[in-house]
Amino acid sequence: MYIRDTIAAVSTPPGNGGIGIVRISGNTAATVGSAIFKPVKDGGLKSHRFYFGSIHDPASDELIDEAMAVLMKAPRSYTCEDVFELHCHGGVLVVERVLDLVLKCGARLAEAGEFTRRAFLNGRIDLIQAEAVMDIIGSQTEAALRLAQHQREGALSNRIYEARGYLVKALALIEAYIDFPEDDLGETDIATINLTVDRALSILGELLAGFNDGRILREGISVLIIGKPNAGKSSLLNRLLNENRAIVTHIPGTTRDIIEETINLGGLPVKLLDSAGIRSTSDIVEQEGIRRALEKIQEADLVLFVLDASRPFDSEDQMILDALSDAKTILVLNKSDLPRVVELPACFDGMISIPISASSGSGVDDLREKVRTTFLHETDLDNREFVAISRARHHDALVSAEAVLRKFRDNLLLGLGLDLLAIDLRDALSAIGSVTGETTCDEVLDAIFSSFCIGK
Numbered sequence: 001m002y003i004r005d006t007i008a009a010v011s012t013p014p015g016n017g018g019i020g021i022v023r024i025s026g027n028t029a030a031t032v033g034s035a036i037f038k039p040v041k042d043g044g045l046k047s048h049r050f051y052f053g054s055i056h057d058p059a060s061d062e063l064i065d066e067a068m069a070v071l072m073k074a075p076r077s078y079t080c081e082d083v084f085e086l087h088c089h090g091g092v093l094v095v096e097r098v099l100d101l102v103l104k105c106g107a108r109l110a111e112a113g114e115f116t117r118r119a120f121l122n123g124r125i126d127l128i129q130a131e132a133v134m135d136i137i138g139s140q141t142e143a144a145l146r147l148a149q150h151q152r153e154g155a156l157s158n159r160i161y162e163a164r165g166y167l168v169k170a171l172a173l174i175e176a177y178i179d180f181p182e183d184d185l186g187e188t189d190i191a192t193i194n195l196t197v198d199r200a201l202s203i204l205g206e207l208l209a210g211f212n213d214g215r216i217l218r219e220g221i222s223v224l225i226i227g228k229p230n231a232g233k234s235s236l237l238n239r240l241l242n243e244n245r246a247i248v249t250h251i252p253g254t255t256r257d258i259i260e261e262t263i264n265l266g267g268l269p270v271k272l273l274d275s276a277g278i279r280s281t282s283d284i285v286e287q288e289g290i291r292r293a294l295e296k297i298q299e300a301d302l303v304l305f306v307l308d309a310s311r312p313f314d315s316e317d318q319m320i321l322d323a324l325s326d327a328k329t330i331l332v333l334n335k336s337d338l339p340r341v342v343e344l345p346a347c348f349d350g351m352i353s354i355p356i357s358a359s360s361g362s363g364v365d366d367l368r369e370k371v372r373t374t375f376l377h378e379t380d381l382d383n384r385e386f387v388a389i390s391r392a393r394h395h396d397a398l399v400s401a402e403a404v405l406r407k408f409r410d411n412l413l414l415g416l417g418l419d420l421l422a423i424d425l426r427d428a429l430s431a432i433g434s435v436t437g438e439t440t441c442d443e444v445l446d447a448i449f450s451s452f453c454i455g456k
Contacts, residue, residue, distance in 0.1 A: 006032060007114055008107035010095055011455035017090030022098050023455060024084040024107055025115055030071055033084030035105045036098070037069045047073040055088060055098055058105065065094050079115055080122035113452025117445070120437060127437025127448070128157045131391060134452050135218055143267030144217045147388060155387045157436060159203055164432050166200040167405075171425040178418050190412060197405055197412075200428075204402045207387070211395045214388030216375050220262070220269030223371060224296050227306035228316040229277030232334040235358035236306060237261070237274040240368070258292055265372045273300065278320045294323050302371065303329045309355065310338040313345065321347065330370060334358050393448075394435050401431035 006026025012019065024033055030045070039045065039053035048070070055064040068087040077083040088098050103109060113134075120130045132151035139145035150156070170193045177189075225233045241261055259274040273296055276289030297303060303324060307317060331353040333342070337360055354370055356363030389395055408424035433439035 006107045007110035007118075008032070008099065008102045009110040009115070009455040010099055011085075011115075012090060012095070014092070016092060020088050020090040020095035020098070022086045022088070022095065022102055023115065024086075024102055025077070025079045025081045025110075025118060026107070027082060028106060029082040029084040030073075032102055032105045032107050033069060033071065033086060036064075036101045037067065037086060039069070045069065045071045047071055048076065050087075055086065055101070057101060064097050064101065065089055067098075075122070075124075078124075079118040080124045081118060110454060111449075112454050113449030113456060114454075116452060116456055117449045125152075126154075126157050127440060127445075128160070128394070128435060129154060130437070131448060133456065135390070137453070137456065140220060140262065140269040141217070141264045141267050144269060147214060147217050147386070147390060150386055151390070156207075156389065159207060159387050160432060160435055163200040163203040164429060164436075166196045166203075167425055167429050167432070170196040170200075171422060171429070174418055174422050174425065178422065193412060194409065197409055201402060201405050201409075204398050204405070207389050208395065208398055208402065210388035211390070213376060214390035215392070215395075216268065217388075218390035220271060221301040221375055222271045222273060222299065223302045223304060224273045224275060224293075224300035225304045225306060226275050226278065226293060226297070226320060227332075227334075228308075228314075228320065231277065231306045231308045232358040233277065233306050234259075234274055236304070236332065236334065236356070236364075237272055239358050239361055239364050240272060258289075258296065265368050266376075268372045268376050270371065278316060278323070297323055297325075297327050301328065302374065303327045304332050304367075304371075305329050306332045306334050307342060308335055309333040309340050309342045310335040311341055313342050318345075328374070330354060330367070330374070332356055332367060336363060393444075397431045397435045401428045404428040404431065 004027060006024060006028045008022060008024040011021045011023040034045070035058050036055050037051075037053055038056055039051040041051075045051055050068050050070045052066075052068055055067050056062060057064060065088045070085050070087075072078075072083040072085075074081045074083075086098055086102075088094055099109075116125075116130050116133050119125050120127060125133075129152050132148045135148035136145060136152060139148055173189060173193055173196075225237055227233045237259065240263060258276075261272050261274075263270050263272060275293030275296060278290055278293060305320060305324065307313070329351060331348060331351050333340075333353055333355040335357060336355040337357040352370065352374075354363060354367045356367055358364070389398065404424055404427045408421060408428065411421055411424065430439045434444070437445075
């Protein structure tokens with residue numbers, strides 16, 4: 001439920017910084033802000049202009065800090081409400097004092113995502129654009145950022161509204177015949193409805209086809225590096241990271257636990273997992289590391305099976321191969337700078353393999369590119385027309401709408417009653433509306449906005 005009170009929160013990240021911003025939004029935002037801010041020059045604050053002054057405790061007139069203030073009158077603000085921002089020095093204590101004064105003057109501490117939720121509820125943005133705000137903040141690569149910006153600007157919303165428009169047109173035609181039952185639905189009208197629904201289905205199909213790329217850009221992938229001791233797993237991790245993150249020694253079992261690091265592979269966010277070397281051992285600690293490594297195989301999006309090409313294929317390699325089962329795997333033939341000794345069994349036929357030298361870096365760029373192209377198709381993200389869904393919530397809703405529309409099309413050709421056909425179209429519109437927020441229940445909205453940071 002939307003309560004039109006005045007809210008406030010710190011909008012800058014926690015910790016010390018050059019500047020700290022306290023944001024206030026609501027009908028009394030100007031009153032609350034002006035109660036503690038004194039501009040250098042009198043005469044009131046005009047909208048959308050910065051003023052230099054100082055922040056004082058109204059109870060004691062104690063000086064808290066020098067600051068800049070800006071008032072943004074509704075509806076020309078982020079929330080479409082009156083917004084007052086105080087820009088002070090970014091020390092933790094200073095910002096806390098300013099926020100405390102704002103709350104004492106009548107504002108309520110904002111909940112997570114409440115500013116953006118108000119922007120949505122006031123019609124400034126739809127739910128797709130609201131979610132894109134959080135994706136912009138959480139973007140790990142330039143490609144993910146561009147995708148989120150496209151969504152925030154309305155590229156995805158426009159395509160969904162286009163599909164919705166076709167369905168509204170088809171529903172209006174069907175309801176016209178419901179209102180005038182003496183007229184039968186003619187072949188021409190059936191063809192028109194079919195064509196209109198097909199256009200909507202075509203848009204939904206395009207969006208669903210791009211979901212995998214969109215999801216991967218937003219969420220990234222996890223890549224597990226696995227192999228027997230001294231195969232070069234940690235050296236490969238360090239090479240991919242371009243830093244000495246993992247300890248590398250000639251002693252087997254040096255890596256005992258999972259090491260996690262994130263890299264950017266040409267726009268693809270990748271979480272790398274270096275694991276303990278797989279072998280038979282009596283060391284209890286090492287056994288636990290091996291158990292965790294094998295457990296991660298099923299969770300990883302991709303496994304890099306590092307094989308020492310300068311040594312024969314042995315039972316430890318076979319143990320790993322058996323554990324991989326159906327996991328998506330790239331065989332990394334390490335130590336290609338040494339004479340090749342390994343002979344691969346026939347079961348490796350068809351598996352992608354990349355020869356590398358983790359010590360010299362030879363072949364590592366080829367491996368990076370293979371990982372990237374395994375998950376990302378060549379997509380021109382610089383193109384302003386690029387549109388993709390990237391959230392499971394969007395995907396599930398559009399899958400539901402697509403299924404209902406296919407049922408509708410079959411029922412239309414079977415000559416089912418118009419009332420039932422209209423129900424199908426309304427169900428499809430409801431599913432599509434849940435993506436943009438037109439038909440989204442409060443419980444779902446609560447879940448979405450609770451993932452936002454406070455102050456946004």
